Amino acid sequence: MADTGQETWQTSACILCECNCGIEVQLDGRRLARIRGDKRHPASAGYTCEKALRLDHYQNGRHRLTSPLRRRADGTYEEIDWDTALDEIAERLMAVRDEHGGDKIFFYGAGGQGNHLGGLHTKALQAALGSPYFSNALAQEKTGEMWVDAKLYGGHTKGDFEHAEVVVFLGKNPWQSHSFPRARPTLRVLAKDPGRSMIVLDPRRSETAELADYHLQVRPGTDAWCLAALLAVIVQEDLCDAEFIEAHTTGTASVLDALAGVPVTEYAARCGVDEELLRSAARRIATAASVTTYEDLGVQQAPHSTLVSYLNKLLWILTGNFGRPGTMFLHSAFAALAGGSGKSGRGRRTPVTGAKIISGLVPCNSIAEEILTDHPDRFRAMWIESANPAHSLADSRAFAEALDVLDLVVVVDVALTETARRADYVLPAASQFEKWEATFFNTEFPHNAFQLRPPVLDPLPGTLPEPEIYARLLRRLGAADEGLLITLTKAAHTSRAAFGQAFFAAVGEDPALFGLAPYLLYETLGTALPEGRRATAPVWGLAQLCAMTYPDAVRRAGFPDGDALFDAIVATPSGVTFTVDDWDDVWTYVRRPDRRFTVEVPELIEKLRELGDPETSLTSDAYPLVLSAGERRSFTANTIYRDPTWRRRDAQGALRVSPADAGRLGLSTGSAARLHTERGSAHVVVEVTDMMREGHISLPNGLGVDHPDHGTVGVAPNDLTSLHHRDWLAGTPWHKHVPARLEALGPVQTLS
Numbered sequence: 130m131a132d133t134g135q136e137t138w139q140t141s142a143c144i145l146c147e148c149n150c151g152i153e154v155q156l157d158g159r160r161l162a163r164i165r166g167d168k169r170h171p172a173s174a175g176y177t178c179e180k181a182l183r184l185d186h187y188q189n190g191r192h193r194l195t196s197p198l199r200r201r202a203d204g205t206y207e208e209i210d211w212d213t214a215l216d217e218i219a220e221r222l223m224a225v226r227d228e229h230g231g232d233k234i235f236f237y238g239a240g241g242q243g244n245h246l247g248g249l250h251t252k253a254l255q256a257a258l259g260s261p262y263f264s265n266a267l268a269q270e271k272t273g274e275m276w277v278d279a280k281l282y283g284g285h286t287k288g289d290f291e292h293a294e295v296v297v298f299l300g301k302n303p304w305q306s307h308s309f310p311r312a313r314p315t316l317r318v319l320a321k322d323p324g325r326s327m328i329v330l331d332p333r334r335s336e337t338a339e340l341a342d343y344h345l346q347v348r349p350g351t352d353a354w355c356l357a358a359l360l361a362v363i364v365q366e367d368l369c370d371a372e373f374i375e376a377h378t379t380g381t382a383s384v385l386d387a388l389a390g391v392p393v394t395e396y397a398a399r400c401g402v403d404e405e406l407l408r409s410a411a412r413r414i415a416t417a418a419s420v421t422t423y424e425d426l427g428v429q430q431a432p433h434s435t436l437v438s439y440l441n442k443l444l445w446i447l448t449g450n451f452g453r454p455g456t457m458f459l460h461s462a463f464a465a466l467a468g469g470s471g472k473s474g475r476g477r478r479t480p481v482t483g484a485k486i487i488s489g490l491v492p493c494n495s496i497a498e499e500i501l502t503d504h505p506d507r508f509r510a511m512w513i514e515s516a517n518p519a520h521s522l523a524d525s526r527a528f529a530e531a532l533d534v535l536d537l538v539v540v541v542d543v544a545l546t547e548t549a550r551r552a553d554y555v556l557p558a559a560s561q562f563e564k565w566e567a568t569f570f571n572t573e574f575p576h577n578a579f580q581l582r583p584p585v586l587d588p589l590p591g592t593l594p595e596p597e598i599y600a601r602l603l604r605r606l607g608a609a610d611e612g613l614l615i616t617l618t619k620a621a622h623t624s625r626a627a628f629g630q631a632f633f634a635a636v637g638e639d640p641a642l643f644g645l646a647p648y649l650l651y652e653t654l655g656t657a658l659p660e661g662r663r664a665t666a667p668v669w670g671l672a673q674l675c676a677m678t679y680p681d682a683v684r685r686a687g688f689p690d691g692d693a694l695f696d697a698i699v700a701t702p703s704g705v706t707f708t709v710d711d712w713d714d715v716w717t718y719v720r721r722p723d724r725r726f727t728v729e730v731p732e733l734i735e736k737l738r739e740l741g742d743p744e745t746s747l748t749s750d751a752y753p754l755v756l757s758a759g760e761r762r763s764f765t766a767n768t769i770y771r772d773p774t775w776r777r778r779d780a781q782g783a784l785r786v787s788p789a790d791a792g793r794l795g796l797s798t799g800s801a802a803r804l805h806t807e808r809g810s811a812h813v814v815v816e817v818t819d820m821m822r823e824g825h826i827s828l829p830n831g832l833g834v835d836h837p838d839h840g841t842v843g844v845a846p847n848d849l850t851s852l853h854h855r856d857w858l859a860g861t862p863w864h865k866h867v868p869a870r871l872e873a874l875g876p877v878q879t880l881s
Contacts, residue, residue, distance in 0.1 A: 144243035194557035195591035231259030238516030247595030256644025273435035273859035283720025288421025300427020304336035361391035368415035370449030380729025419455030459718035492860025564594035580704030617653035682708035752868035758846035782843035783816035
């Protein structure tokens with residue numbers, strides 16, 4: 130039973146972004162009464178932003194479900210018991226598999242922010258059903274960058290922002306979106322240091338751009354021209370690091386040739402940035418002792434997104450900013466996200482539309498198209514865990530329509546979300562503070578950390594943690610041979626060594642068992658662990674793989690083997706450093722036999738050359754503005770915050786408009802307006818701000834979900850976005866570049 134006394138501080142983590150800062154929680158009954166940063170956390174070291182302090186809105190909101198739900202014929206729901214729900218779901222999953230094949234069952238989500246242990250068990254269910262197709266939010270954000278990473282060096286890069294002389298942020302506002310430890314303190318120190326510089330490429334004058342030494346305020350959607358011009362200045366003025374290029378790259382000649390021909394003056398005009406400012410920023414990058422860059426959704430959900438990722442990498446590769454303090458690095462990973470950042474898909478395509486699968490992920494913009502068809506290979510069922518794609522994916526109405534035509538939809542979540550309302554069954558999960566949880570966003574160097582956090586509270590009555598949900602279902606499916614389970618359980622109760630020998634012998638004899646590993650470990654090793662720790666058993670498997678993959682780095686962290694690493698992880702709720710490297714070790718993470726970067730990517734060099742073609746635009750007389758759908762603000766967060774009362778400011782999620790556009794349309798702050806796109810329209814309240822440049826408007830993320838007490842507050846951005854505006858290669862949607870029109874409606878209102 131978890132301690133619910135007010136005097137005890139319990140260790141956990143924030144679940145609102147990929148930083149997953151360590152926090153400590155003080156309880157009042159089941160309330161998260163007080164929250165503070167955990168100073169013992171090896172990455173965040175006591176820092177947390179203001180959003181984490183309101184996590185009780187997630188934990189104890191009125192949205193919580195406490196019983197499995199089954200959809201009636203009239204669309205309403207009835208409560209049923211767990212045995213009935215799982216019996217019926219197992220039967221219907223097997224029916225789809227037997228009639229159409231396991232590959233017709235599509236999986237989405239499986240992890241959520243900071244909710245990654247459940248995703249391991251989803252993989253076991255996929256394996257049991259023979260279901261290879263899955264996706265999650267990364268497929269509408271990061272797959273273009275993943276593809277580029279795989280082509281260049283086969284891993285994921287990040288920067289040492291704390292020590293860099295120059296930091297470049299591309300479509301990134303870390304003041305609000307963080308994404309690296311202690312983001313705001315790091316930005317403050319950087320901005321105050323006259324020897325360091327911050328360069329921001331963003332159409333908005335964001336909070337980070339306000340701190341910047343160079344703000345390249347591009348026209349929306351022209352990031353590729355701006356980056357090409359920056360690189361061209363570096364190449365044409367002979368500012369590349371020739372020694373680094375010679376020692377550490379291959380295939381650079383074709384890239385240098387393409388950049389040598391870029392007309393800088395023309396490209397500066399196209400992107401709307403003063404040429405001298407652009408040239409000055411390029412020279413600052415090229416002459417700095419150390420440079421880091423960070424690209425994010427502002428460029429990854431806009432035109433030319435995969436090309437922009439490539440140009441971003443070239444910016445630090447051609448200037449030699451890798452493998453030293455204050456530069457970029459590759460790193461270890463405790464567990465792979467998606468299919469692993471080093472996998473480019475190996476030619477896999479989706480069964481109906483033939484969309485490219487990158488890192489194992491089906492492009493989100495293709496999912497509805499894979500269902501809304503009479504194609505014999507269409508998806509027939511969908512399993513959705515810890516995600517709300519009917520709200521978060523482009524063209525939400527098309528996705529909802531797709532859910533309605535499936536033979537079976539099962540949702541595992543804490544709330545009756547917009548997606549859950551389309552499901553045949555809804556299974557109520559324990560919250561992220563009611564179970565063992567972990568996060569696989571482990572991206573630091575030279576020390577990399579992992580936190581396995583224990584439950585702060587017992588599960589809410591009527592709910593179950595995902596490991597138990599999946600175990601009960603997999604038993605019904607007969608996923609594992611009973612004799613094998615008995616053998617492994619006996620070994621687990623003999624000794625850890627005996628179990629390890631038996632487990633790896635079984636997997637070696639039948640590699641198909643590897644997909645079931647989380648379930649096997651939960652059912653066998655889990656029964657031999659101390660009371661209350663059964664759900665940690667799959668982490669033992671991850672610890673073994675980590676120690677095998679990075680043996681030297683794990684030993685340097687103080688762990689002779691995977692068992693020692695696992696024991697330390699379970700015993701240290703604030704997190705452990707699982708790998709320790711030196712900067713010389715960074716090259717061991719380059720997944721090439723020659724440890725060089727493969728710079729020549731023909732598909733993207735061709736796209737770079739095509740930037741010189743006549744300019745085209747998505748905007749038109751009918752839709753003259755560019756809407757950025759999903760801006761992060763001080764009082765927006767994941768839609769797991771369904772109660773709008775947590776927002777102390779901007780409660781309605783105002784549409785931000787430039788003074789020039791507001792004047793032309795007769796709008797002022799508080800005005801009511803109607804926002805139109807090709808997919809829909811919405812009533813908005815306007816905020817006039819010089820943050821926006823002319824022609825660019827923005828709506829926040831996290832709004833447009835309903836609540837039992839407050840109804841639906843704000844606009845759901847993806848009621849307005851399109852499935853068809855997407856990257857040519859990765860399929861990532863252009864949420865940040867939606868053609869739009871705005872009409873004034875009437876008198877001024879008062880903004881709260």
